Amino acid sequence: xxxxxxxxxxxxxxxxxxxxxxxxxxxxxxxxxxxxxxxxxxxxxxxxxxxxxxxxxxxxxxxxxxxxxxxxxxxxxxxxxxxxxxxxxxxxxxxxxxxxxxxxxxxxxxxxxxxxxxxxxxxxxxxxxxxxxxxxxxxxxxxxxxxxxxxxxxxxxxxxxxxxxxxxxx
Numbered sequence: 001x002x003x004x005x006x007x008x009x010x011x012x013x014x015x016x017x018x019x020x021x022x023x024x025x026x027x028x029x030x031x032x033x034x035x036x037x038x039x040x041x042x043x044x045x046x047x048x049x050x051x052x053x054x055x056x057x058x059x060x061x062x063x064x065x066x067x068x069x070x071x072x073x074x075x076x077x078x079x080x081x082x083x084x085x086x087x088x089x090x091x092x093x094x095x096x097x098x099x100x101x102x103x104x105x106x107x108x109x110x111x112x113x114x115x116x117x118x119x120x121x122x123x124x125x126x127x128x129x130x131x132x133x134x135x136x137x138x139x140x141x142x143x144x145x146x147x148x149x150x151x152x153x154x155x156x157x158x159x160x161x162x163x164x165x166x167x168x169x170x
Contacts, residue, residue: 024161029079029092030058031109031117032069038101038117039066042093044160046078054146056126059139065099067140074130075114076144079122081158083167088119089158112148123157125150 025044033039045059056078060067070076081089090096091103098105108120112127119125128144135141159166 077116
């Protein structure tokens with residue numbers, strides 16, 4: 001049987017997407033910029049890269065509207081969301097058509113060390129300096145050196161699994 005590599009890749013790509021839907025991930029909002037240049041995106045591809053020094057790894061689609069501001073400013077915050085913040089997750093994912101600074105409505109924002117927007121009542125927030133960007137395929141791998149954190153006590157994460165938002169079972 002002859003299979004053209006392009007056809008095999010297309011089928012594998014869909015199989016890969018379907019398989020990845022079985023991984024649950026915490027939902028975060030990555031924020032960049034100041035004032036009217038603020039923007040951000042919703043992400044579920046976040047992990048600890050290193051504890052010493054504290055460094056995060058987050059994967060971002062290269063076509064994201066936040067990409068230019070992230071690369072220009074060199075600082076960002078990652079805000080891990082609670083279940084009751086699903087509307088913000090949807091807003092920053094582009095649902096509802098909001099762009100740029102308009103995505104910040106509905107939340108209370110502050111800053112920590114870098115000046116990147118931090119959500120006041122996030123489950124956890126990481127204030128980062130951009131350390132490295134590795135561009136591969138459709139995404140860029142962003143390494144951020146954590147310079148400050150903020151934690152909330154006694155809260156659960158908003159999760160994304162099987163193409164939908166979820167919460168932990170009681």
